[in-house]
Every structure is written in structure tokens, then in C-alpha cells.
Amino acid sequence: xxxxxxxxxxxxxxxxxxxxxxxxxxxxxxxxxxxxxxxxxxxxxxxxxxxxxxxxxxxxxxxxxxxxxxxxxxxxxxxxxxxxxxxxxxxxxxxxxxxxxxxxxxxxxxxxxxxxxxxxxxxxxxxxxxxxxxxxxxxxxxxxxxxxxxxxxxxxxxxxxxxxxxxxxxxxxxxxxxxxxxxxxxxxxxxxxxxxxxxxxxxxxxxxxxxxxxxxxxxxxxxxxxxxxxxxxxxxxxxxxxxxxxxxxxxxxxxxxxxxxxxxxxxxxxxxxxxxxxxxxxxxxxxxxxxxxxxxxxxxxxxxxxxxxxxxxxxxxxxxxxxxxxxxxxxxxxxxxxxxxxxxxxxxxxxxxxxxxxxx
Amino acid sequence: xxxxxxxxxxxxxxxxxxxxxxxxxxxxxxxxxxxxxxxxxxxxxxxxxxxxxxxxxxxxxxxxxxxxxxxxxxxxxxxxxxxxxxxxxxxxxxxxxxxxxxxxxxxxxxxxxxxxxxxxxxxxxxxxxxxxxxxxxxxxxxxxxxxxxxxxxxxxxxxxxxxxxxxxxxxxxxxxxxxxxxxxxxxxxxxxxxxxxxxxxxxxxxxxxxxxxxxxxxxxxxxxxxxxxxxxxxxxxxxxxxxxxxxxxxx
Numbered sequence: 001x002x003x004x005x006x007x008x009x010x011x012x013x014x015x016x017x018x019x020x021x022x023x024x025x026x027x028x029x030x031x032x033x034x035x036x037x038x039x040x041x042x043x044x045x046x047x048x049x050x051x052x053x054x055x056x057x058x059x060x061x062x063x064x065x066x067x068x069x070x071x072x073x074x075x076x077x078x079x080x081x082x083x084x085x086x087x088x089x090x091x092x093x094x095x096x097x098x099x100x101x102x103x104x105x106x107x108x109x110x111x112x113x114x115x116x117x118x119x120x121x122x123x124x125x126x127x128x129x130x131x132x133x134x135x136x137x138x139x140x141x142x143x144x145x146x147x148x149x150x151x152x153x154x155x156x157x158x159x160x161x162x163x164x165x166x167x168x169x170x171x172x173x174x175x176x177x178x179x180x181x182x183x184x185x186x187x188x189x190x191x192x193x194x195x196x197x198x199x200x201x202x203x204x205x206x207x208x209x210x211x212x213x214x215x216x217x218x219x220x221x222x223x224x225x226x227x228x229x230x231x232x233x234x235x236x237x238x239x240x241x242x243x244x245x246x247x248x249x250x251x252x253x254x255x256x257x258x259x260x261x262x263x264x265x266x267x268x269x270x271x272x273x274x275x276x277x278x279x280x281x282x283x284x285x286x287x288x289x290x291x292x293x294x295x296x297x298x299x300x301x302x303x304x305x306x307x308x309x310x311x312x313x314x315x316x317x318x319x320x321x322x323x324x325x326x327x328x329x330x331x332x333x334x335x336x337x338x339x340x341x342x343x344x345x346x347x348x349x350x351x352x353x354x355x356x357x358x359x360x
Numbered sequence: 361x362x363x364x365x366x367x368x369x370x371x372x373x374x375x376x377x378x379x380x381x382x383x384x385x386x387x388x389x390x391x392x393x394x395x396x397x398x399x400x401x402x403x404x405x406x407x408x409x410x411x412x413x414x415x416x417x418x419x420x421x422x423x424x425x426x427x428x429x430x431x432x433x434x435x436x437x438x439x440x441x442x443x444x445x446x447x448x449x450x451x452x453x454x455x456x457x458x459x460x461x462x463x464x465x466x467x468x469x470x471x472x473x474x475x476x477x478x479x480x481x482x483x484x485x486x487x488x489x490x491x492x493x494x495x496x497x498x499x500x501x502x503x504x505x506x507x508x509x510x511x512x513x514x515x516x517x518x519x520x521x522x523x524x525x526x527x528x529x530x531x532x533x534x535x536x537x538x539x540x541x542x543x544x545x546x547x548x549x550x551x552x553x554x555x556x557x558x559x560x561x562x563x564x565x566x567x568x569x570x571x572x573x574x575x576x577x578x579x580x581x582x583x584x585x586x587x588x589x590x591x592x593x594x595x596x597x598x599x600x601x602x603x604x605x606x607x608x609x610x611x
Contacts, residue, residue, distance in 0.1 A: 024442060050441045054434070055467035062431035062464070066438025069425045070405070070446075074438070092428050190442060197423040197439060199403035199446050208417060210408075210426035 004179040009147045009169065012180050013103055014039035016151035017075055021188025022101070023049035024074040026063035028056055030082045031115045032171040033105035037077065057082040061089030061102075068098035069209040071196030073155055073188050077103035079171075080121050081112060083129075090164055091130030094226070095211035099158035101151065102136070103167045105174040108341035116341025117171035119263060122318035125168050126292040133223045135230045137165040138291040139245070140262040144178035150289075152183060153245060159193075161233055168291060170314065172264045172343065234293040247295035248287040251277070252302055255284030257357055260299070260323050261312040262288045264343070269312060271346045272353065281357050291319070299326035308356060310334045312349055314342070368392035370401035374418045381581030383571035384412060384480065386538045387547075388419050391449070391478060394552040395422075400559055404447040405439050407432045409461075411453035412486040430461025433468035436475045447558055449476040455485045458494040458518050465520070472529030472563045476554045479520060479566065482573040483592060490576030494518045497595055502576070517595060521568050525601035531563040533602035537570040537593065539585040550600075553607055562605060570596055 007015065014036050017025075025040045037053070044051040054060035060076050067074040078086060083104045093100055106121045108114040125138045137157055139150040147169060154165040191198065200206040213219035236242045248266075251273055252258055261269045266287040276283035286302065288295050299309075308331050311320040320335045327333050336352045338344040367373065371392045378384045395401040401422060408416040410429035417424035427435040432450035440448040457465050457479050465477065484502055485491040492505040495517045499508040509517075521535045532554055536547035547569060554565035570592055572584035579587060600608055 024438070026438065052437070052441065052471075055463050058431070059434040059437075059464050059467065062428060062434035063438035063441070065427075065431075066407075066425065066435035066440075067442045068438070069435075070439045070442035072438075072442040074442075088428055089431070197405045197425060197446075198443060199405060200421065200423045201402050206421055207423045208426075209424070210417070212414060212426060 004181050006177055007144055007180050008035050008175060008177050009144045010035035010105065010174040011039045012144045012148040013077070013151045013167065014043060015182060016148035017101065017155070018043055018047060018049070019183055019185045020073065020152045020155040021186045022073040022075050022155060023047060024067045024072045025049070025051050025076065026054050026060040026067070026074070027076045027078065028054050028060050028082060030079045032107055032174055033077050033079050033103065035174070036103065057085035058088060061086040061093070064100050065089055065093050065096070065098060068093065068100045069096065069197050071190040071193045071198065075101040075103065077105065079105045079107045080109050080118070083121065083124070087130035090136065091128070091132050091134065092211050093164045094128070094134035094136060095132060096209045097162040098164070098209065099162050100164050101154045101158055101167065102164055103169070106168060106170045108339070114341045115171065117264065117314060117343060118339065118341055119170060119265065119314040120318065120339060121168065122291065122313070122315060125166050126294070126322070134226055135292055137161070137163060137233065138168050139165065140168045140289060140291050141173065142263050142266045142287065144173070144176060144180045147173060148180050148182060157242070161229060163229070163233070168263070170264055237290050237293040238297050246290050246293070247298050248289060249298065250285040250287065252284035252286065252306070254282050256282045256307045257353060258284045258286055258302055258306045258309050259312060260286045260288070260309055260319070262291060262319065265312050265314060268344065268346050268349065272349045275346065275350055276353055281353060283353060288319070294322045294326070296322070296326040299323060300328065303327045303330040306331065308332045308334065310336060310352060310356060312344065313337045314344070315339050368396045370395050370421050372419055372421050376419065377415060378412065379575040381572065381574040381584065382412070383482070383538050383569070386544070387478065387480060387569050387571065388416065390548050390551045391451070392420060393548065394555045395447070397552065398555055398559055400447045400555065403445065404449070405443070407436045407439070407448065407450040409450065409452040409456040411456050413451055413453060413480065414487065416451050430456050430459070431464055432456065433461065433464040433473070433475070433477065437468055437471070437473050440473060440475050444474070447555065449478060449555070451478045452480065453486065454479070454481045454483065454493045454495040458520050466524070469524050469530045469564050469566065470527050474558055474561055474563055476558050476565045477567070478551065479568040480571050481520070481568055481596065482571040483517070484573050484576045486573050486576055497591060519596060521566070521601040524566055529564055530566060530602055531604040532557055532565040532607065534566070534600040535568040535570065535596060535598050537588065537598055539570070539572070539588050543598070557605070557607065570598070
């Protein structure tokens with residue numbers, strides 16, 4: 001497919017998953033991600049795949065655990081309250097080092113909240129989310145094109161590091177229609193993973209997926225092993241193979257104020273940068289693409305060059321903590337957020353920039 | 361001398377960690393013998409639960425996945441849907457299957473997943489120290505029902521075979537015990553029938569095995585077997601609750 005097609009973000013994820021060789025989807029209905037399972041319910045049978053609507057989010061993620069253990073490229077999707085329910089399974093998947101893709105089309109919380117777009121699951125996504133010492137990779141697209149691209153990269157990352165990968169989007173991106181260039185399909189063989197469960201043939205030792213290590217030394221060793229893997233992932237996003245997926249820098253070279261935002265917010269911030277520049281304010285933008293690992297180094301390197309940072313989120317302030325850790329007190333880090341499903345306007349953000357840059 | 365009895369081929373030589381008198385070892389053996397006799401061990405994937413049999417995979421020389429508490433039927437679903445050519449079974453206790461995993465077992469059964477579930481009902485939580493299970497008998501004392509299970513507060517024991525047999529999809533739902541030689545023979549036949557039906561791609565099969573827990577019942581193994589016969593079987597009658605294909609009448 002070399003022609004651009006017009007697609008909704010949620011559907012682009014579905015098609016990209018199929019093109020990446022994903023043949024198994026397990027999920028439970030929740031708004032605002034419904035287009036994705038609806039798309040795959042139609043699409044997967046066409047490629048001899050399995051679409052299964054589970055009895056709960058808990059069951060769905062455990063089906064993902066089973067399928068991933070059996071060597072499948074497999075995914076699930078949900079929205080905030082549903083992703084909370086999946087945390088049990090995500091912890092087990094991370095502990096057993098199984099690859100899978102999890103999409104969270106984030107909505108307003110806490111509790112049932114509402115179905116409007118939000119970014120208030122940042123902590124849950126980037127700190128593990130469930131119990132125990134683990135991390136999930138978190139990718140945050142800001143366009144329909146990237147929803148396709150990062151879904152495919154997500155499956156590659158999951159397999160490369162044997163780790164769950166989370167694609168974190170919001171209701172705007174999910175529902176938005178944009179032209180997207182889809183890649184050629186990938187062949188994926190479920191028998192390519194030698195560690196996967198397939199039935200113990202006489203010519204190999206048995207394979208085992210487990211997360212229980214009763215011996216404290218064993219569990220400590222396992223946790224340090226996971227930690228070292230996370231360090232490798234961080235390095236690859238900082239200076240290695242996955243560097244280009246860490247963050248996007250826009251007009252940061254001479255910026256006196258650097259705006260930081262991900263997902264749909266970054267699209268608004270680009271407009272803000274443009275408007276600032278027209279008004280003589282040298283603004284720039286850092287857009288994290290990978291939320292974990294976080295582009296700490298890129299932000300730290302900008303701290304000496306700029307005067308201040310303004311973090312904008314659709315939450316009461318979550319990613320701002322990571323920005324502060326990266327800036328490490330060297331420059332002021334300001335925050336502006338709207339929450340509860342409200343999207344800030346470029347005008348509102350421009351006002352905030354004015355207040356910081358021209359306090360009088 | 362001719363060797364007439366030995367460890368099933370698909371079992372490991374690992375000594376059981378189970379308490380003296382526990383029935384898990386017997387039921388593990390029934391599963392292993394069935395897989396060997398049906399010649400399906402090399403394509404079997406087991407799913408272990410959370411409970412005393414959390415380390416069931418230590419005893420089987422099979423590919424195995426451990427599952428979160430109660431989620432074994434969901435994990436088995438994911439495995440079987442990915443590898444329909446495999447034989448997939450879960451091995452679960454009563455807390456795992458009939459309390460925290462109620463949704464998973466009912467829906468796996470209702471979808472008619474082509475898997476086999478071995479359900480160990482000993483009316484108590486073993487590994488956590490003898491708490492009240494959904495299958496604990498009314499009046500039975502446990503760590504969390506020290507005055508005896510009060511039906512007015514905690515309801516009555518859940519009868520899983522009866523419950524699952526109301527569903528359209530399961531093809532074989534049966535309850536057996538291993539407390540006497542005669543029952544043991546019947547249990548073996550039931551386990552083997554369940555795996556044979558799965559091998560033939562027929563659908564969801566479920567074997568409940570009434571077992572003893574001498575440690576947490578506070579009884580010697582022989583007394584436990586007597587108690588099982590006198591108290592448990594009347595509440596959980598043995599027999600086949602669903603045999604959609606009539607395999608037992610044909611046998």
C-alpha cells in the first residue's frame with residue numbers, strides 16, 4: 001500500500017497491527033476506543049486471525065498473557081478504567097518477560113470520570129502501573145500517521161526486549177481522521193520464538209512461563225535482571241537504535257522558553273510556538289515520543305541553553321515531575337494544565353507564556 | 361522381573377512438596393497417565409493456578425504457564441486460540457476457580473473453549489492456611505469461619521458442576537473422587553475421557569475431583585477420606601452432569 005488513505009486514529013492502530021503480523025486481539029468494550037475492536041472484529045477473520053471479546057478486562061489481559069506465552073503477536077486495547085483492571089495482568093506479563101502491545105485511549109479520571117480526552121494516566125503508564133519492580137515501554141503518538149507507525153514499532157520493541165509496550169493516546173487522536181501512509185505487511189511466524197510454549201517435543205527442554213520466585217535470592221536476581229534490561233532500553237532510546245523515537249525537538253536552539261508536551265497537546269504547542277515567534281518571543285518545543293524511557297538527556301542538555309520550561313498537560317501535572325527531574329533545578333519549570341476532559345486552547349497557553357516571559 | 365508399574369513418562373522425578381496424605385499427587389498422576397496413554401504429551405501445554413498446586417509444573421515434563429489467581433481459563437484461552445493444534449489444560453483449586461476466577465471459568469466454559477479443566481475441590485484454601493472456600497460446607501470450621509460456615513452470612517457451597525452444566529457449550533462435565541479404589545478408577549476414566557474429547561476437538565471438558573486436605577481439615581488422611589465420603593459427597597454428589605455426546609453411555 002503506497003497510497004495515503006483517510007483513517008480514524010483508532011482504526012489506523014488496528015490496520016497497522018494487522019500489517020505488523022498481529023493476529024490475536026483480546027479486549028472488552030469501553031469508550032472512547034470502540035472503533036479499534038470494531039475494526040479488528042471485521043479485519044482479523046479476513047487474515048485468519050482471532051478476535052475475542054472477553055468477559056472482562058482482567059480476562060482479556062490474561063488471554064494476552066497466554067497468547068504471548070504461546071508465541072503470538074498479540075494486543076489488547078482499552079481506556080483508563082479498563083487499563084486499571086488490566087494492571088494485574090500487565091505486571092505478570094512484565095515479570096514473565098512476554099511481548100505484547102497494549103493501547104490506552106486515555107479518558108478523564110479518576111474513577112469512572114468521563115469519556116473526554118485526558119492525559120491523566122501518565123503516572124500509571126510510566127511507573128509500571130501494577131505491583132512490583134517493572135516498567136512498560138510507553139509510546140505517545142501525536143497524529144494518525146504516528147498511531148500507525150508507533151503501533152508497528154511497538155510490536156518490534158515488544159519482541160526485541162520481551163516486554164509489554166503501551167501506546168498511550170487520547171480520545172482526540174483516537175477519533176480524529178487524517179491521511180495515513182500504511183506500510184507493507186510484515187510476515188510474522190509464531191514459531192520464531194524458541195522460548196514460547198508449543199508443546200514439549202522430545203528434542204528440547206520444556207518451556208515455562210512463570211512469575212513466581214519463592215527464593216528471595218532468585219527474585220532479587222530476577223528483578224536486577226529486569227532492571228538491567230530497562231537500562232539497556234533507556235540507553236537505546238538515548239543514544240542507540242531507538243534514538244529517533246525518544247523525542248522531537250522543534251525550534252529549541254535559540255529558545256528562551258521551551259514548551260514540553262506530548263500527544264495532542266504537542267500539536268497545540270506547535271501553534272503556540274509559531275504565534276510566540278510572530279510576537280517576538282523565542283519559544284521552542286520538546287515533544288516526548290517515548291514517555292518511558294523519558295527523554296531526560298535531551299531536556300537536560302537544553303537546560304543551560306534556555307531560560308525556562310513550561311510543561312503543558314491535560315492533567316493536574318504528572319509529566320512535569322519528569323521534566324523537573326531532567327532539568328534538575330537548573331532553570332524554572334512552570335506548569336499549565338487542564339483536566340477532567342478539557343483541552344486547553346492555544347490562546348490560554350499563549351497567555352501562560354506571556355505571564356512567564358513578560359511578567360509585567 | 362517384568363516392570364508393571366512406573367512413573368508416567370511425562371512426569372518428572374521431582375518429589376512432591378505436598379503435605380502427607382494430600383490427593384494432589386494422585387490427581388497429577390491421573391493427568392500424566394492420560395496424556396501418555398493418549399500419546400499427546402508432546403503437544404500438551406499445562407496452566408498452573410495459584411494455590412497449593414502453583415508449582416504443579418515442577419512435576420510435569422510439559423510446556424507450562426503459571427497463571428495469576430483465578431485466571432487460568434483466560435490464559436488457557438489465549439494459548440489454545442494461538443495454538444489450536446495443542447492440548448491445553450488448567451489445573452485449579454476451589455478458591456482459584458470458584459471464587460476469584462468465577463468469571464473466567466464460566467465464560468471459558470460458555471465459549472466452549474476446546475480445553476480441559478481439572479478442578480480440585482477440597483472445600484478449603486490450602487496454601488494460604490485453611491481459609492473458608494466457596495465450596496466450604498455449611499458449619500465447617502476454617503481459619504476464617506472459626507464458628508463454622510454460617511449460611512446466613514456466607515451462603516451455601518457453590519456446586520460448580522451443577523452450575524456449568526446449565527450452559528449450552530460444555531460437552532463433558534463430571535464430578536469424581538479419589539477416596540476409594542473404585543472411585544479412583546472412575547476418576548482416571550473421566551480424566552482420560554476429557555482429554556480424549558479435547559484431542560478429538562469436541563469442546564470444553566471439566567472434571568471436578570473431590571479431594572482431602574488433612575493438614576487444614578485437622579484430620580488424619582484415613583479420617584479425612586471417611587469425612588469426604590460422609591460429609592462432602594452428599595453435598596457434592598459424584599456423577600456426570602453433562603455428557604453432550606453421550607460418550608459414557610457408548611463406553
